[in-house]
Amino acid sequence: MSVxxxxxxxxxxxxxxxxxxxxxxxxxxxxxxxxCTACADACLGEDMVAELRRCITTDLNCADVCAATGRVLSRxxxxxxxxxxxxxxxxxxxxxxxxxxxxxxAEHMEHCRVCANACQRCEQACARLLKG
Numbered sequence: 001m002s003v004x005x006x007x008x009x010x011x012x013x014x015x016x017x018x019x020x021x022x023x024x025x026x027x028x029x030x031x032x033x034x035x036c037t038a039c040a041d042a043c044l045g046e047d048m049v050a051e052l053r054r055c056i057t058t059d060l061n062c063a064d065v066c067a068a069t070g071r072v073l074s075r076x077x078x079x080x081x082x083x084x085x086x087x088x089x090x091x092x093x094x095x096x097x098x099x100x101x102x103x104x105x106a107e108h109m110e111h112c113r114v115c116a117n118a119c120q121r122c123e124q125a126c127a128r129l130l131k132g
Contacts, residue, residue, distance in 0.1 A: 002023055005023035014079075015079045016081075017129055018132065022073060024125050025073055025126060025128070026074055028122040028125035029067070029091060029126075030070045032066040032119055032121070033062075033063045033066040034063075036115055037059070039102065040059035040060050043109075043111070043112075044056065055101050055102060055105060059098060059101075062095060066091055066095070066122060069090070069091035072087040088130050089130065092127055095123035095126065096119075098115070098119045099116045099123065
């Protein structure tokens with residue numbers, strides 16, 4: 001059981017989301033934030049860094065949105081449904097945009113392929129909670 005799942009299970013309050021789906025989304029958000037940060041860093045190391053400015057900026061923006069969403073989702077006490085929906089919606093869109101940008105470079109840069117996959121997983125996890 002992940003730390004996120006343990007924390008959800010031990011919290012005396014509830015958000016109304018499935019504990020499993022909530023834990024998966026929290027984990028996907030933080031994993032995506034890390035992947036996007038690392039991808040931006042790897043892009044900075046590429047010889048063609050000037051051509052990767054958009055990718056770097058998109059990576060960093062997505063990382064920030066994902067990290068913030070993971071933190072919002074981790075707060076169950078005084079759960080705010082409107083704030084959670086707003087965060088999930090923003091995260092889903094940031095991940096969609098970042099995955100699309102990274103996919104354009106994935107054929108030549110493995111870090112962009114890995115990042116695009118992490119973004120797609122996070123986008124899907126956010127979408128599942130929004131359907132919830």
